[in-house]
Amino acid sequence: MKSSTRNPNPNPDTPRFGPSKLMxxxxxxxxxxLVHRTAPNSSNAARSRRIQRAAFASxxxxxxxxxxxxRALLCRLHFHRARRRCARRSRAAGVPxxxxxxxxxxxxxxxLVPGGTGMDxxxxxxxxxxxxxxxxxxxxxxxxxxxxxxxxxx
Amino acid sequence: MSSRRPRSWQPxxxxxxxxxxxxxxxxxxxxxxxxxxxRRSDRVSAAKVLQETCxxxxxxxxxxxxxxERLSELLASTESSSAQAAIIRSLLM
Numbered sequence: 001m002k003s004s005t006r007n008p009n010p011n012p013d014t015p016r017f018g019p020s021k022l023m024x025x026x027x028x029x030x031x032x033x034l035v036h037r038t039a040p041n042s043s044n045a046a047r048s049r050r051i052q053r054a055a056f057a058s059x060x061x062x063x064x065x066x067x068x069x070x071r072a073l074l075c076r077l078h079f080h081r082a083r084r085r086c087a088r089r090s091r092a093a094g095v096p097x098x099x100x101x102x103x104x105x106x107x108x109x110x111x112l113v114p115g116g117t118g119m120d121x122x123x124x125x126x127x128x129x130x131x132x133x134x135x136x137x138x139x140x141x142x143x144x145x146x147x148x149x150x151x152x153x154x
Numbered sequence: 155m156s157s158r159r160p161r162s163w164q165p166x167x168x169x170x171x172x173x174x175x176x177x178x179x180x181x182x183x184x185x186x187x188x189x190x191x192x193r194r195s196d197r198v199s200a201a202k203v204l205q206e207t208c209x210x211x212x213x214x215x216x217x218x219x220x221x222x223e224r225l226s227e228l229l230a231s232t233e234s235s236s237a238q239a240a241i242i243r244s245l246l247m
Contacts, residue, residue: 027242036229048219055218105204112211122171125179128207129186135214140201142221145241149228 019061024143028058032145053077059138068123069131072115176200183207 013048031054035047057077063070106124113128181201184192192198207220 018167021195032225032229040230043231044226045222047229048223051225051229052219052222056200102231105201108208109211112208112215122176122179125183127178129179131215132186132211135211136219137216139217139221141226142218146221146224146228146233148184148241 013110021137021141022039024058024062026136027061028054028141029145031058057059059134063134067130068118068119069114069127070134072087072094072118076114104145180204 032051035050037051039047043149056073060070060073060077065071065074105119109124109128110119113124113131115123115127119127177200180203184198184203186196187194187203187206187210191210192203
């Protein structure tokens, strides 16, 4: 199988998490610890939002700047952080939301994939495939954390 | 890549991208979708693949939201050091 993922290890006996997935896990766990430590008494909703942002941030940092979707995510995350601290600004850095009269599946995809609105069709398809791969890795990671810590985990 | 080209659903006929390239990319996308959503052996239209892709991404986003909530509850209720120990154990084994 052509190794199109970042994991270069073709060994079928690889541990559950290869080197790139370990990096993802490490980043996410570090972010989780930070959330827990800095706001232990905040509401569940606020903490949950921070964890969700941490998930996307870990994904984007692990993918690095080589992907348009990860660059777009990192821009968005930094922009939101700056916007919270400063006075309200216009959505200049964001994408203007104009209602589209023609709804094609590609339009829907552009809205879902970070940075999608700025891409040509071919790049959109490539970026989407990579985005889905990384997103499902993130979901698997979060699920395994919940499984190990949750009721019955020790 | 021409950025002045309108981002229409179909690329214009004068583009340098061949239909074959696009079909290739669409089938690569189809390969990333889980089998439950769309069988990889099926020849489906590009529109269907994109539609299923949108649905799949939306469901993944929902899973991230849901798992974030559960993690948030777990963080609040679990002793921090034992949680970290459990996580690290599960990751390394």
